[in-house]
Amino acid sequence: MVSSPTSQRVRKLPDERRAEILAEAASIALNEGLERITLRAVADRLGVRPGLISHYYPAAEDLVIAAFVRAVSEEREELFPDVGTPLERMAHLVLRIEGQGAFELTRLWLNARHLCRFTPALVEALLAQEHLDRTRLTALIEDGVRSGDFVVEDPFAACIRIWVAIDGVGSYVNNAEAFDYEAFTRFVTDVAEWSLGVPAGQLRAAVDRLHSA
Secondary structure, eight states, X not given: OOOOHHHHOOOOOHHHHHHHHHHHHHHHHHHTOGGGOOHHHHHHHHTSOXXXXXXXXXXXXXXXXXXXXXXXXXXXXXXXXXXXXXXXXXXXXXXXXXXXXXXXXXXXXXXXXXXXXXXXXXXXXXXXXXXXXXXXXXXXXXXXXXXXSOOOSOHHHHHHHHHHHHHHHHTTTTXXXXXXXXXXXXHHHHHHHHHHTOOTTHHHHHHHHHHHO
């Protein structure tokens, strides 16, 4: 008798299965959008029945929120490396944003902010993740002040200015046509230099060095 694929499936531990489900949902969030996360969509990708997904996430909304948190948390680690000088770390952040290394992340944030109008439960998660982003960027700026890389009286205010620039550029992510004027493509660099008290061109040179490395 030949065993069916179902009978051959290895039973996974609950924590392992939950992590697998969440990783798949986060992938859908980044590549297709939060609206495309359904219990069936995740089940189909994992080759299981929707009932298994609902066992771990009875409400699809809970899975959507958890997927958003997972996706932006993982991407945050890509934006903020632990190695390098403060200037180099800031250059890494800017390069990922301006070089579209965080293209999917940018689109996800825009998607989540739109859905917050209709999904109140998502608002709390989004605000919490924004707080974590601001905390990381403020800490980076404070490191730069201590090292002398940045000349800033109010690191948090500088953080807000830079995030507003990032979000402003991100609002064009769904444009049907390319918008590649240098004043736009280097806007985050320009705002960051001004906000951090960095001599004009210094951060841009650091970004270019990373890009060519």
